[in-house]
Amino acid sequence: MTASSSVDTRAVGVAGSVAELQHAVAAWRAARATVALVPTMGALHAGHLALVARAKALAPRVVASIFVNPTQFGPNEDLSRYPRDIDGDRRKLATAGCDLAFIPAVAEMYPEGAVARVDPGSLGTILEGEFRPGHFSGVATIVAKLLRQAAPDVAVFGEKDFQQLLVIRRVVRDLDIPVRIEAVPTVRESDGLALSSRNAYLSADERARAPLLHRTLRDVARDFAGGDAAAPDRGIAALLAGGFAKVDYLAVRDAETLEPPRPGRPARVLAAAWLGRTRLIDNVALAP
Numbered sequence: 001m002t003a004s005s006s007v008d009t010r011a012v013g014v015a016g017s018v019a020e021l022q023h024a025v026a027a028w029r030a031a032r033a034t035v036a037l038v039p040t041m042g043a044l045h046a047g048h049l050a051l052v053a054r055a056k057a058l059a060p061r062v063v064a065s066i067f068v069n070p071t072q073f074g075p076n077e078d079l080s081r082y083p084r085d086i087d088g089d090r091r092k093l094a095t096a097g098c099d100l101a102f103i104p105a106v107a108e109m110y111p112e113g114a115v116a117r118v119d120p121g122s123l124g125t126i127l128e129g130e131f132r133p134g135h136f137s138g139v140a141t142i143v144a145k146l147l148r149q150a151a152p153d154v155a156v157f158g159e160k161d162f163q164q165l166l167v168i169r170r171v172v173r174d175l176d177i178p179v180r181i182e183a184v185p186t187v188r189e190s191d192g193l194a195l196s197s198r199n200a201y202l203s204a205d206e207r208a209r210a211p212l213l214h215r216t217l218r219d220v221a222r223d224f225a226g227g228d229a230a231a232p233d234r235g236i237a238a239l240l241a242g243g244f245a246k247v248d249y250l251a252v253r254d255a256e257t258l259e260p261p262r263p264g265r266p267a268r269v270l271a272a273a274w275l276g277r278t279r280l281i282d283n284v285a286l287a288p
């Protein structure tokens with residue numbers, strides 16, 4: 001069932017197979033509509049819906065994928081407890097103007113015997129990649145597959161996952177995938193906490209401490225831009241003093257290569273830190 005044949009406007013229509021997805025996209029193309037893709041893992045929040053809104057502004061037809069991709073989770077990560085709410089997601093997508101949800105089963109995306117993977121090289125092994133081995137290969141693989149399957153004109157991603165965005169840009173370029181990659185700024189709570197499906201894991205006490213991550217990143221960005229090379233170390237100390245159990249990394253990097261920053265080029269502060277058993281990531285731009 002696709003949205004175009006559905007009379008239920010409260011929940012977006014679903015394609016469960018690649019064939020159904022491609023059938024819907026082909027009908028849109030036949031009507032000369034361009035197509036935008038918004039890849040997600042579901043448990044949708046206002047950050048995801050901002051991507052859908054941007055997609056809708058860029059193309060008359062929007063497909064959002066909901067797929068909790070097993071190949072991007074490590075063996076000790078939260079794959080089995082990752083939050084899921086397909087009915088709620090479908091209603092939110094309909095309200096946001098999405099035309100179709102692509103919700104494949106794992107066996108549809110990784111049929112038995114599927115072994116090929118996209119390797120994003122060194123961009124996938126630094127920062128997040130150092131703490132989540134194989135994560136970006138899983139991301140690059142699933143995004144490459146989604147881009148092949150839906151063949152959209154444009155695909156929309158959030159700056160919330162900044163390294164992921166760079167990995168995807170690199171993969172699209174290196175593999176000559178004909179799609180435009182569009183980035184949307186991070187949507188935050190009023191206290192600065194970046195919206196994330198994983199925020200649901202936070203206890204009340206952890207939730208109260210969580211905005212310190214964004215505050216600290218902003219402080220580091222300001223101080224580093226002002227010439228204070230010790231700002232990242234002070235940022236780590238501030239997070240630990242504020243109740244974060246561990247800081248995997250907090251670093252200032254070149255905003256395009258993630259290599260050490262160079263004067264005159266755009267830079268970004270990126271961090272991953274643990275509040276109890278929940279790992280939060282965030283990033284902010286340095287003032288030019």
Ligand code: AMP
Binds near residue numbers: 046047
């Ligand atoms: P996820 O469902 O976590 O895999 O995220 C799907 C897409 O939504 C990715 O492109 C994310 O970067 C983006 N996203 C997640 N959280 C936010 C947010 N708070 N603001 C903007 N984009 C987001």
